Amino acid sequence: MSEAPFIKLKANAKGRVLAGHPWIFANEVEELLAADYDGQVVEARDRRGRMLGSGIYNSRSQIIWRRLAAGSISLDGGYLRTRLSDAVERRATAGNASFRRLVWSESDGLPGVVVDQFGDTLVMQVQTLAMETHRDEIARILLDLTGAVEVIHRDDASIRRLEGLDRGVSTRSGTEWEPRWMTIDGFDYWLDLMSGQKTGFYLDQREQHAHLGKQVAAMVAAGRRPRVLDAFCNQGAFALHAARAGAAEVLGLDSAADAIAQARLNAERNGLTHTTFEEANVFDWFTANRTATWDVVVLDPPPFAKSRKALAGALRGYKELNLRALQCLAPGGILATYTCSHHMQDAELRQVLAGAAADARRQVRVVEFCHQPADHPVMLTMPESEYLRGYIVRVD
Structure with a gap:
């Protein structure tokens, strides 16, 4: 019986796979297998020849091996x-x-x-x-x-x-x-699943949409009709939840014209006429509207750090964005801020937010620690599987 094909870690390799991570990179192995094995299941072994698991192989990718199981399996x-x-x-x-x-x-x-x-x-x-x-x-x-x-x-x-x-x-x-109306959490959305961003709707933020609505509702119950700014609003889900919860005014911003068109359509369909949307670069908008005051600000930008090398610049961008938001919040206001870049860990987001609070000379207290929902499960040995995190904070 012939030996199953395998890749072997270099003697000096300290690949994360040894600590349970499911990936092996091309520069971590002694020798690549022939391209004939691309797309097939092969074994991985450590430098002593001990089995690390079975996984899918592709010599054309920088990530040449991705674990399927600890033992031998057939992908059938x-x-x-x-x-x-x-x-x-x-x-x-x-x-x-x-x-x-x-x-x-x-x-x-x-x-x-x-x-x-x-x-x-x-x-x-x-x-x-x-x-x-x-x-x-x-x-x-x-x-x-x-x-x-x-x-x-x-x-x-x-x-x-x-x-x-x-x-x-x-x-x-x-x-x-064909695009159509679909009802998600009590709101009608016009969805184009064949050409919308990602898979057509940001399902990973559904829980946060509802949480933001509860924050607005609590303000209303306390006698305060908040003005809400939804930055990077996409299809307007945060804005719609805030409006239905009783906000006096809601403004959504996004640089994508198609997203703004969808958001306007969604607001009209749901009868939320006091909600408006503008096509704008959020950074430029903050610069041009420094004197504006809001009771609630939502920051849900696209990933600024699409690679580890881009992280330093991304952190500066996140800090500037949060600083602008903190500066325009009225006392007792709420900031809901998120990042969807897996390169940005919670400690880095917290540091960014703390630095922005110090520069804005605002007292900021955490109301809620935010993360991706249970249907986006996180592997403890794979940091890349956790990408969505954020904070809802009260600003004095």
């Missing part, structure tokens, strides 16, 4: 059904049965596979060669497990190029998925 229909069934079952206890993340990559044992559910439609992103070869089978199993009727393949992410994969958007049925 049985493996896929087990992993997908487990993923769906985990979400069954988290509620939100119609709108949720079903699969979160390595956190669910399916590296490079991300699936969000929007009612009877699943939006799937595949970003690894091995999973690409099983894409149709994954879709078929998920339809069977969930009762959904359609899968949109959002294979348009630029990261696919790192695995040697083509980009495109299609549906399993071959029929164009």
